Amino acid sequence: MRVIAGELKGRQLKAVPGRSTRPTADKVKEAVFQILGPFFQDGLCLDLFAGSGSLGIEAISRGMEKCVFVDKHPKAIHTIQQNLKSFNIEQKAEVFRADAYRALHAAAKRGLRFDIIFLDPPYGKVDYMKFLNAINELELLNSNGIIYCEHDSNEILPDEHCNLSVLKKESYGGTIGITIYKKK
Incomplete structure (x- = not known):
């Protein structure tokens, strides 16, 4: 597992020990970031179910x-902190050990709004509609913001939901599905 592009390109990421997480494959990550925008100028993102x-x-x-x-x-929190420290980017991050759904409410209380939200939970364990509804109701996504959902390829997410429309749907390797939404 490595950083694909940008300032940290080629640097190796530590993985979370054990089988509790499933890292996003490098080829999927590369393809996804070509869709999201190969490079950004500032902005705030939220990595829920962050793993490494x-x-x-x-x-x-x-x-x-x-x-x-x-x-x-x-173990995931420890791994994230190790990765951030080894890349010397701790000042660009906040790390929280929390339930993902509760974290959305905490972010709303702080008045945070995100440009990108990554939803990459364990497959089959999360109701994506619950999260998409909460993101919408709590107004956590900036206009033109993007939500990346990684899921089992057999799971079908709707083309439109609330004020979101699908930017891209794709399947990788027969098992990984991604649905990327953009705020209308």
């Missing part, structure tokens, strides 16, 4: 100003 922090760190490497990382597993 791979997606948020990739976004920072490509120019995102700051990322909020959330995971409920202590």
